[in-house]
Structures are given as structure tokens and as C-alpha cells.
Amino acid sequence: MSFSIPxxxxxxxxxxxxxxxxxxxxxxxxxxxxxxxxxxxxxIYVGATYAVAVSNGTAALHLANLCLxxxxxxxxxxxxxxxxxxxxxxxxxxxxxxxxxxxxxxxxIDLNKLENKLAAAKPNTYVxxxxxxxxxxxxxxxxxxxxxxxxxxxxxxDACHAPGGYFINSDEKKISCGSNKYTDLTCFSLHPVxxxxxxxxGIITTNNKEHYKKLLRLRTxxxxxxxxxxxxxGWRYEIEELGFNYRLPxxxxxxxxxxxQRANVNLQKRHQIAQKYxxxxxxxxxxxxxxQPKNFNNAYHLYVIKVENRKKLYNYLRTKGIxxxxxxxxxxxxxxxxxxxxxINDYPIAKxxxxxxxxxxxxxxxxxxxxxxxxxxxxxxxxxxx
Ligand SMILES: Cc1ncc(COP(=O)(O)O)c(C=O)c1O
Numbered sequence: 537m538s539f540s541i542p543x544x545x546x547x548x549x550x551x552x553x554x555x556x557x558x559x560x561x562x563x564x565x566x567x568x569x570x571x572x573x574x575x576x577x578x579x580i581y582v583g584a585t586y587a588v589a590v591s592n593g594t595a596a597l598h599l600a601n602l603c604l605x606x607x608x609x610x611x612x613x614x615x616x617x618x619x620x621x622x623x624x625x626x627x628x629x630x631x632x633x634x635x636x637x638x639x640x641x642x643x644x645i646d647l648n649k650l651e652n653k654l655a656a657a658k659p660n661t662y663v664x665x666x667x668x669x670x671x672x673x674x675x676x677x678x679x680x681x682x683x684x685x686x687x688x689x690x691x692x693x694d695a696c697h698a699p700g701g702y703f704i705n706s707d708e709k710k711i712s713c714g715s716n717k718y719t720d721l722t723c724f725s726l727h728p729v730x731x732x733x734x735x736x737x738g739i740i741t742t743n744n745k746e747h748y749k750k751l752l753r754l755r756t757x758x759x760x761x762x763x764x765x766x767x768x769x770g771w772r773y774e775i776e777e778l779g780f781n782y783r784l785p786x787x788x789x790x791x792x793x794x795x796x797q798r799a800n801v802n803l804q805k806r807h808q809i810a811q812k813y814x815x816x817x818x819x820x821x822x823x824x825x826x827x828q829p830k831n832f833n834n835a836y837h838l839y840v841i842k843v844e845n846r847k848k849l850y851n852y853l854r855t856k857g858i859x860x861x862x863x864x865x866x867x868x869x870x871x872x873x874x875x876x877x878x879x880i881n882d883y884p885i886a887k888x889x890x891x892x893x894x895x896x897x898x899x900x901x902x903x904x905x906x907x908x909x910x911x912x913x914x915x916x917x918x919x920x921x922x
Contacts, residue, residue, distance in 0.1 A: 541906050543861040544729035544837070545899045547802065555794035559786050568786035574793040575739070578732075581796060582699060582714030584722070584741035586748035589789055590755055593696045593725025595782040596738035597625040597666075599754045600692045600721040603740075603747050604664060606631045613653070614666040614694075615645040616866040616886040622666055622694050623867045634662070635868055637883040641827035643840065643893075644668070644675050646885070647683065654687045664690040669698035671826060671863075672806075672835030674713050678705045681718035691718065696725035699732060700803040701835035713835070714741045721747065726792050729899075730837060732799060734792035737784050754779040805900040806836040809907060813839055813896070816911045822918035824892075838863055841914070842892040845921050849914070850894060856913050861895045 559570060571589055579587040590596050606612065608630035614622050616635045623633040636653055639646045645667050654662065665684060667675035677693060684691050695701065695713040702712040714722040724730075726737030742748055753760050758779030764772045784792075817823040824842040828834055840863065843849055853860050866886045868878035880887045897910050 539906070540857045540859060541897050541902070541910060542859045542899075543895045543897050545901065546728040546733040547798075547899070547901045548733070549798075551797070552791055552794045555790040556787055559790040562786075564786050566783055566785040566787075570786040570789040570793060571784060574784075574789040574796070577793055577796055578724075578739055579741060581799060582722070582741055583712045584714055584716055585743040586741065586745070588740045588742075588748065588751040588755060589784040589792070590738045590740065590782040591784055592736045593723060593727065593730075593738040594621040594625060595780070596723035596725070596740045597621060597692070597694065598628050599751055599780070599782060600723050600740055601625055601629050601631070601664075602754055603750050604690050604692070604720060606664065610663045611661055612664045612666060613650065613662055613689075614867075615668050615670070616868050616880075616883045617643055617670055617864055617889060618668040618694065618867060619696070619864055620867050620870060622668055623873070626666070631663075635878070635883060635886075637885045638889060640885050640888075642673060642829065643670055643826060643889055644673060647676065647679055650680075651683050654683065654689075660688065662687065662689055664692065666692045666694050668694040668696075669701055669713055669835070671838040671840055672697045672701050673826065673828065674698060674701045674703045674711075674832055674834075676703065676829075676832075677718035678703075678711065690720045693719045693722040695722050696727075696730065696738075697837035698835045699724055699730075700799060702833045704831040716741060716743050720744070726788070731802065731835065732792055732795045734784065734788040734795070737788045737792055739792075750777075753777065755782045757781060802900040803835060805902075806898060809898055809902055810834070810836050810839055812904075812907060813841075813911070816915070817841065820915055820918060822922050823914070836898055838895045839898040840893050840895050842889070843894060843918055844892065846892050846894050848921065849917050852917050853896075853910075853913060856909075858897065858910055858913065860897070862890075862893060863895045864890075866890050 575587040606629040610631045626633045636650045698713040726734035758775045758777045869880040
């Protein structure tokens with residue numbers, strides 16, 4: 537076959553194109569009506585009260601940290617297996633980051649190790665934790681919140697991989713990623729390989745009105761018109777806190793809104809693809825698949841396998857036109873973080889994970905034929921390279 541199959545890809549249809557064209561010919565390219573429409577629809581989709589759209593997922597994390605007053609001298613915990621943005625945005629605030637190793641089967645932050653680390657630390661060493669719903673598998677925020685309460689930590693959920701993900705809690709209730717039942721704020725990315733592609737984009741959800749209002753201010757330089765009388769002049773505004781220009785253009789919001797209409801259909805397709813991979817690989821001894829805990833519904837941004845000879849498989853698949861990817865180089869292993877004093881040897885499970893992991897094609901438009909092609913070559917390679 538002469539096609540190329542990436543690990544992830546956006547799916548744009550005629551309605552998406554139409555939605556963008558309509559904005560292009562309207563009065564607003566940015567800060568127009570599509571922003572609010574998208575925010576309201578997204579908040580409903582994840583079951584939150586408020587949503588604030590921003591320019592990308594990194595901006596969402598940065599503003600979420602600032603919203604909770606993160607500052608110099610404070611320390612936050614996260615997982616080593618995430619995109620660097622999760623940790624970088626803590627550093628943007630002048631604060632410090634620290635890591636807790638992952639669970640060997642789910643690849644999510646290990647909550648037992650987190651609790652042990654907190655118990656061993658001096659009281660009030662850490663102010664917050666940023667769990668990451670890696671691959672789209674939700675972190676057990678119900679359990680995490682009991683730990684966070686005990687140690688007085690806030691929680692910002694990095695759900696960039698997980699719109700549509702959920703778990704069933706101990707009361708048999710569905711807890712959607714972004715609903716903030718157990719968390720303060722949740723951040724999503726609208727990057728093209730993610731579930732809802734807005735070009736670039738991000739969105740933060742919260743149920744707290746004060747946080748919502750603060751996020752709106754921080755998104756636009758800290759500007760507010762609160763408390764200003766009309767008699768002072770229609771142009772008057774105030775800045776009491778330092779914000780940024782992290783606005784999402786209306787063009788991108790229109791695309792996100794249009795994509796949101798198909799979010800559930802696309803999520804179903806991701807599930808079908810995952811089921812087929814699971815069934816194909818479960819009896820292949822050289823392939824380890826991610827454990828999916830009972831009552832947890834993965835949104836499957838990624839489908840990760842662990843194999844011996846990962847690099848060889850990665851290169852072999854490329855010769856067949858299959859462009860797998862590695863998620864992620866552990867953050868403590870990146871040069872900048874090494875200079876801060878981190879070493880990957882402190883996170884042996886993440887180190888082992890990184891040595892073997894490979895993200896294989898997972899996106900709604902992946903055809904059955906293409907998936908079978910991918911499966912065939914992975915199994916062929918693994919069987920010949922044991
Ligand atoms: C887990 C995670 N957090 C944060 C981000 C940052 O999102 P963005 O690329 O939209 O800035 C990403 C994007 O890949 C991500 O995967």
C-alpha cells in the first residue's frame with residue numbers, strides 16, 4: 537500500500553469548513569459570539585458550570601495555575617509521563633515542580649506513591665497537584681481528592697487527552713473529566729491531534745464563579761470594567777492584576793464548536809479501534825497493552841503498546857508507511873529539567889515505560905483496512921523479534 541498512516545490526525549468535514557467560512561465573512565474574527573457559544577456548549581458536554589476558551593492547552597494550564605495564585609516559593613506535583621507543558625507552566629509562575637512515579641499498568645500518576653511522598657515531606661511542602669489523564673484514561677480524582685484534602689492541596693486536572701472520558705465513583709455516579717466534581721479546574725487542549733480540533737486552542741472548566749471571572753480577566757491582560765461608571769467614559773477599563781493575551785479567535789471557536797457536534801460519534805470510533813487492538817494483541821506475549829481499570833472509560837486520545845525493541849519496531853513501521861510516535865520522553869529526563877536537578881533514575885517505572893512505549897495509530901477516520909494493516913505488521917515484527 538502506498539499511503540501513510542500517522543499516529544493521530546484531525547477529521548475536518550464540510551460543516552467544519554462552512555462554520556469557519558461563516559466567521560470569516562462575519563463582523564468578528566476574534567472576541568465575537570462564537571467564543572461564548574463554544575464555551576457554553578463545551579461546559580455542557582463535560583458537565584461543568586463554566587468554561588473559558590484560550591489560545592492553547594499550555595495557556596489553559598498557565599492561567600489555571602495563576603488562577604489558584606501559584607507563585608514563587610510554592611511547589612506542585614505531577615507525573616513524569618506527560619507533555620512538558622504540564623510542568624513548564626508551573627515554572628512560568630516562578631513556582632517549583634516535582635514528580636511522582638507512574639503506576640506500571642495504567643501509566644498514570646501512582647496515587648499510593650503520591651500519598652507516601654506527601655506523608656514523608658514536611659507539612660505544607662506542596663500546594664497543589666496536576667494529575668494527567670494520560671492517553672485519555674481518567675485519573676481516579678475521587679481517591680486523589682481525599683489525599684489532596686488531607687494535605688491541603690488544590691487539584692488542576694490536565695485532561696488534554698480526555699474530553700469525553702469518565703469514571704464511575706463509589707456512589708455509582710458518572711464523573712466526567714472536566715466536570716470538576718473532585719477538582720478545582722480542568723484544562724483541555726484543542727490541538728489538531730486531540731479530540732476537538734480548533735487549529736490551536738485550549739479550554740478551562742470550573743464550577744467556581746470567582747475562578748471563572750478571574751480566568752476571563754487573565755485571558756485578556758487582566759482587563760476589567762467592573763466598578764467603572766458609564767459617566768467615566770465608554771473606553772475606560774482597569775487592570776488590577778497582570779494578565780496575558782491568551783484569547784482564542786472566533787475562527788477557531790467556530791471550528792471547535794462544529795467539531796463538538798461530532799465528539800460522541802468520534803469517541804465511539806476511537807473505542808471501536810481500541811477494542812480491535814485489544815482483541816488482536818491480548819494473546820501476543822511480546823505486546824503489553826495499557827490496563828483499563830473497571831468503571832473507567834478511556835477517551836483514547838492515544839493507544840499505547842509496550843514492546844521489546846521499540847526503536848526497531850518504530851523504524852520498521854516507518855518502512856511500511858506507519859508513523860507511530862513515542863509519548864512521552866519523561867519530563868525529568870529533558871535537559872532543562874536535568875539542569876534543575878532531576879534524574880530519571882528517581883522514577884524507575886517511568887524510565888521502563890519510556891524504554892518500551894509506542895503510540896500506534898488512533899484517530900476516528902482510521903479505516904478497518906488501515907488498522908488491520910497496522911496490526912499485521914506489529915504482530916509480524918513482534919513474533920519475529922522475540
Ligand atoms: C497532557 C498535555 N498537556 C498539555 C498539553 C499542551 O497543549 P497545547 O499543545 O494545546 O498547548 C498537551 C498537548 O500536547 C498535552 O498532551
